[in-house]
Structures are given as C-alpha cells and as structure tokens.
Amino acid sequence: MPIPGLQPEHAPSGGSALIAKLETVAPLPDEDRETLAALGENAREMGARRNIIREGERPDHVHLIVEGWAARYKLLPDGARQITAFLIPGDFCDLHITILREMDHSIATLTRAKVAYIPRDRMETLSARPGIARALWWATLVDEAVLRSWIVNIGRRDAYEAIGHLMCELYVRMKNVGLTHDHSYELPLTQEEVGDALGITPVHVNRVLQRMRSEGLISFARGALTIHDYQALENASGFNPNYLHIDQRV
Amino acid sequence: MPIPGLQPEHAPSGGSALIAKLETVAPLPDEDRETLAALGENAREMGARRNIIREGERPDHVHLIVEGWAARYKLLPDGARQITAFLIPGDFCDLHITILREMDHSIATLTRAKVAYIPRDRMETLSARPGIARALWWATLVDEAVLRSWIVNIGRRDAYEAIGHLMCELYVRMKNVGLTHDHSYELPLTQEEVGDALGITPVHVNRVLQRMRSEGLISFARGALTIHDYQALENASGFNPNYLHIDQRV
DNA sequence: CGTTGAATTGAAAGTGATCAAGGCGTGTGG
DNA sequence: CCACACGCCTTGATCACTTTCAATTCAACG
Numbered sequence: 052m053p054i055p056g057l058q059p060e061h062a063p064s065g066g067s068a069l070i071a072k073l074e075t076v077a078p079l080p081d082e083d084r085e086t087l088a089a090l091g092e093n094a095r096e097m098g099a100r101r102n103i104i105r106e107g108e109r110p111d112h113v114h115l116i117v118e119g120w121a122a123r124y125k126l127l128p129d130g131a132r133q134i135t136a137f138l139i140p141g142d143f144c145d146l147h148i149t150i151l152r153e154m155d156h157s158i159a160t161l162t163r164a165k166v167a168y169i170p171r172d173r174m175e176t177l178s179a180r181p182g183i184a185r186a187l188w189w190a191t192l193v194d195e196a197v198l199r200s201w202i203v204n205i206g207r208r209d210a211y212e213a214i215g216h217l218m219c220e221l222y223v224r225m226k227n228v229g230l231t232h233d234h235s236y237e238l239p240l241t242q243e244e245v246g247d248a249l250g251i252t253p254v255h256v257n258r259v260l261q262r263m264r265s266e267g268l269i270s271f272a273r274g275a276l277t278i279h280d281y282q283a284l285e286n287a288s289g290f291n292p293n294y295l296h297i298d299q300r301v
Numbered sequence: 302m303p304i305p306g307l308q309p310e311h312a313p314s315g316g317s318a319l320i321a322k323l324e325t326v327a328p329l330p331d332e333d334r335e336t337l338a339a340l341g342e343n344a345r346e347m348g349a350r351r352n353i354i355r356e357g358e359r360p361d362h363v364h365l366i367v368e369g370w371a372a373r374y375k376l377l378p379d380g381a382r383q384i385t386a387f388l389i390p391g392d393f394c395d396l397h398i399t400i401l402r403e404m405d406h407s408i409a410t411l412t413r414a415k416v417a418y419i420p421r422d423r424m425e426t427l428s429a430r431p432g433i434a435r436a437l438w439w440a441t442l443v444d445e446a447v448l449r450s451w452i453v454n455i456g457r458r459d460a461y462e463a464i465g466h467l468m469c470e471l472y473v474r475m476k477n478v479g480l481t482h483d484h485s486y487e488l489p490l491t492q493e494e495v496g497d498a499l500g501i502t503p504v505h506v507n508r509v510l511q512r513m514r515s516e517g518l519i520s521f522a523r524g525a526l527t528i529h530d531y532q533a534l535e536n537a538s539g540f541n542p543n544y545l546h547i548d549q550r551v
Numbered sequence: 552c553g554t555t556g557a558a559t560t561g562a563a564a565g566t567g568a569t570c571a572a573g574g575c576g577t578g579t580g581g
Numbered sequence: 582c583c584a585c586a587c588g589c590c591t592t593g594a595t596c597a598c599t600t601t602c603a604a605t606t607c608a609a610c611g
Contacts, residue, residue: 491588491589491590492589492590493589503589503590504590504591504592507589507590507591507592508591508592510590511591
C-alpha cells in the first residue's frame with residue numbers, strides 16, 4: 052500500500068481547492084492565483100439538498116463549489132433519478148452554460164455548501180488569462196473523461212466493482228484538492244445517492260457495502276470513508292487513475 | 302431559431318458534415334466554411350474495425366471522421382468492451398488531445414471510413430477564428446451532454462428503452478448532418494456493438510430488437526434503420542432532444 | 552423520549568446474463 | 582456454379598445479480 056512522500060494538505064479554505072485543482076496542470080503565476088482566490092470570497096451559503104440550478108434554466112452566471120458537495124442529476128418521467136457527477140470543492144457546476152445557453156440537467160447540493168456565483172463578464176476576464184483559460188479547458192476535458200469512466204462503470208462493472216471504483220475516483224479527486232487524511236475523506240453520501248449515481252437500488256448498495264466492510268476493505272459511516280487497503284480496492288474495482296490526468300502518485 | 306420544413310439533404314461529401322454540424326450553432330462566414338471544407342479533402346481511407354488511435358498514445362494531430370462510423374471504447378481487464386460514443390461524419394475523435402496529452406481510451410472505425418488527420422498547428426489556426434473556435438467549443442460541450450445522457454440511459458433505462466433512446470439520438474444527429482432519408486438512416490452496427498454501447502449482451506439486444514420489430518416500431522437490417530413511428534419511439538424511450546442543443550424541428 | 556431520515560434485513564420475483572446450438576447470407580475458392 | 586467458411590443473427594434453457602416490497606433497527610435531534 053503505497054503512501055509516497057506527498058502527504059495530503061489540510062482542508063483548504065476559500066477558493067484554494069480550485070487553485071490546487073487547476074495547478075495540477077501547471078503552476079500558475081501569483082497574479083492568477085489571487086484572481087482565483089478572490090472568486091471564493093463572497094460565496095453564498097446554501098443548505099443541504101437545495102437546487103443550485105435546474106434543467107431548462109438560462110442563468111447569466113456560473114456556479115463554483117467552494118465548500119461542500121453537490122451533484123448533477125437528471126430526473127426521469129417515472130421519478131427515477133440518475134446522478135451524473137459528484138461535485139466537490141473546486142468544481143465548476145456549469146462552465147458550459149455560456150455557450151450552450153440552456154441547462155439540460157439540474158444540480159443540487161448534497162450537504163450544506165458554499166457556492167460562488169461568477170457573472171459572465173467575470174468569466175470572460177478569467178478566460179483572457181492564458182494560464183487560467185488553459186486550466187479551465189483542462190478541467191472541462193477531465194470532467195468529460197470522468198463521464199466516460201462512469202459509463203464504463205455503470206455499463207460493465209457489477210455493483211461491487213462499481214462502488215469500489217467510485218470510492219477510488221473520489222479519493223483521488225479529494226486528495227488532489229487537499230481534502231484527504233491518509234486514506235480517509237469526507238464522503239457525505241447516503242446509500243441512496245450512491246445508488247442513484249451507479250444505477251442500482253439503495254438496498255443493493257447496502258448489501259455491497261456490508262460485504263466490503265466485512266472484508267475489512269473499508270469503513271464507511273457518518274459521512275466519512277476510510278479505505279483500509281487502497282491497493283486491494285483498486286484491484287478489485289479495476290481502477291486506473293490515468294483518466295483523471297493528474298500527474299501525481301496516489 | 303428553428304429551421305422549418307427543412308428536409309434532410311443528400312449525403313454530404315468532404316467535410317460538409319462538419320460544416321452542417323457546426324452551423325447548427327450559428328451560420329459561418331464563407332471563409333470559415335472554406336477552411337473547414339478543406340479539412341476533409343485529403344482524408345485517409347481506412348478499413349472497418351481498425352484502430353484510429355489507442356489508449357496511452359500521444360498523437361500530435363487530431364482526427365476527424367469525414368465518412369463512415371467509428372466508436373470510442375474502453376477495454377476492461379476481463380476483455381469486456383464498453384463503447385462510450387459513436388462517431389459519425391463531422392465528429393472529431395480527439396479534440397481534447399492537445400490539452401490532455403495522453404489518450405485515456407481508444408477509438409476504432411466500425412465501417413470503412415475516411416478519416417482526416419489534422420496537425421496541431423492547423424488546429425491552432427482554426428481556433429484563431431472566433432466563429433470556428435466557438436463552434437468547436439459548442440461541439441465539445443454537446444459531446445459532454447451526450448455522455449451524460451448515456452449515463453442516464455445505461456443507469457436507469459431498461460434495455461428496450463435504452464435501445465430506443467439510442468436510435469432516437471442517432472436519428473437526430475444523423476439528420477443534423479444531412480444523413481437521413483425520411484425516418485431512415487444508415488446504422489451500420491452489429492447487435493454486439495449496440496450491446497457494448499448499452500452495457501447489455503448481444504443476445505438480449507437481439508430479443509429486444511425482435512420485440513420492436515414485431516410491434517411495428519422499426520425495421521433494422523443490413524445496416525439500415527427505419528423508424529416507422531418516431532413519436533412512439535420517443536415516448537417509449539423517454540427521449541428528449543434538448544440535450545443535443547440543436548434548435549431544429551425533428 | 553417520540554420523531555424522522557437512513558441503514559438493515561428477509562423473502563420472492565425479474566430482467567438480463569450465460570452457455571450452447573442452429574440458421575442465414577455472403578464471399579471465396581475449387 | 583456449388584461447397585465451405587465466417588460472421589452475425591436467432592432461439593432455448595438455465596442461472597444469478599438486482600430489484601421489489603415490507604418490515605425493523607438505528608442514530609441524531611428537538
């Protein structure tokens with residue numbers, strides 16, 4: 052179980068998760084860092100399970116998760132919900148809205164959260180900085196890679212593998228913004244939310260989790276996950292972090 | 302801004318599928334159209350089932366499908382394959398490679414195809430044109446929306462709905478590049494390929510197709526699909542074209 | 552200490568997977 | 582011009598991962 056040199060930082064405050072994330076591509080000049088840090092300064096507090104934006108809306112600003120968790124989701128006519136992405140600090144909710152105009156899905160907080168609202172013109176200012184523009188472009192493309200990986204997860208892996216894979220992905224992403232402690236991190240998801248992300252029922256999620264616990268692979272309770280044997284979890288779920296395009300030892 | 306009454310064109314040649322596609326956002330000046338048309342001029346011919354690019358590669362050019370079909374896919378350790386996207390004329394294979402460096406999935410032709418190789422510097426020239434840059438940005442974001450829609454398809458719809466949904470999506474996309482005739486289009490997929498895209502077995506695909514045929518919904522044989530009752534297929538599969546962000550009557 | 556949302560547990564039913572064999576169409580070679 | 586081969590489509594029987602439906606236990610909280 053490799054725990055190479057780099058130990059996770061402490062939880063960053065303000066917009067620093069975003070900075071940490073964008074700097075995985077390339078270090079940014081101080082000026083850019085300051086600009087990004089400013090984004091998170093007057094973020095709004097939101098309660099858990101509140102819609103940040105809904106399908107069909109055409110906002111004139113972009114949302115950034117500064118603190119807490121959120122999820123993209125789509126609702127089906129029969130009321131079923133499919134979560135399409137989990138958003139953690141440093142993630143943009145709707146970078147695409149400046150071009151696509153209308154939201155084709157909704158986004159809601161999962162926990163209490165701080166969400167920054169960034170007006171369109173401010174985004175344009177940001178994009179004018181080559182380093183930032185490139186980093187945002189990178190973030191968008193990684194989001195796309197994550198979506199492809201979810202398709203594989205849902206389409207071809209059984210529930211046990213899929214849950215393990217999701218835990219590995221979130222571990223790497225959380226670590227990348229300095230929000231892990233050894234091999235644990237806050238994972239404030241209900242079993243139903245996990246199921247909605249993987250296309251399985253909550254009772255099945257429950258059974259799989261119990262099996263993982265009984266095998267000593269993980270602990271998962273009260274919103275926190277600890278991976279006791281990361282390597283084993285990676286192997287069991289066929290996880291390969293290459294699609295996250297982070298040049299970093301896990 | 303709907304394009305009323307517009308009947309599908311005949312199969313476009315050269316890079317015109319790309320032009321048709323990019324002009325769904327906004328009409329392009331003649332100069333841009335010519336630039337784009339030139340891209341498809343000396344495309345390479347490829348046989349069916351040939352890799353265009355493979356996971357791990359770091360090409361210095363971008364691929365564009367000029368004619369024929371291709372698919373993105375990932376292979377699992379046990380040999381299972383998950384198709385992540387179908388690529389039709391006018392689709393870029395790997396626009397992201399300039400930023401992400403390394404491919405995290407592979408792409409292969411499904412049919413004989415013409416594939417254009419566009420060097421990196423040429424892409425930069427293209428991106429320098431604001432209209433084209435915006436259109437490429439739009440295309441990337443729509444690709445992302447399609448991925449989200451597939452997640453819903455695979456995660457929450459049963460095989461019957463999922464297959465119907467896929468047929469509707471491809472119908473709209475094919476129509477958008479002028480490759481439909483009434484409610485039919487070339488759909489050169491084997492039942493196994495359909496299954497690999499939806500995470501189901503070819504045997505099951507076969508049974509579902511038979512049911513759809515027996516209900517008079519569709520005809521699908523020898524690489525061509527005809528949808529006899531498009532509205533019914535949309536309803537049965539919960540298809541809503543909004544995520545394709547095409548302002549066009551179907 | 553009752554309320555409430557989430558986690559558990561049990562039993563029964565299903566959609567889709569597996570495994571295997573047979574049918575068909577087309578292209579190639581004798 | 583026909584036989585054979587190969588890839589793909591079909592069909593049948595059986596198996597199993599997941600879903601359903603329902604009820605129970607927990608844990609946090611006012």
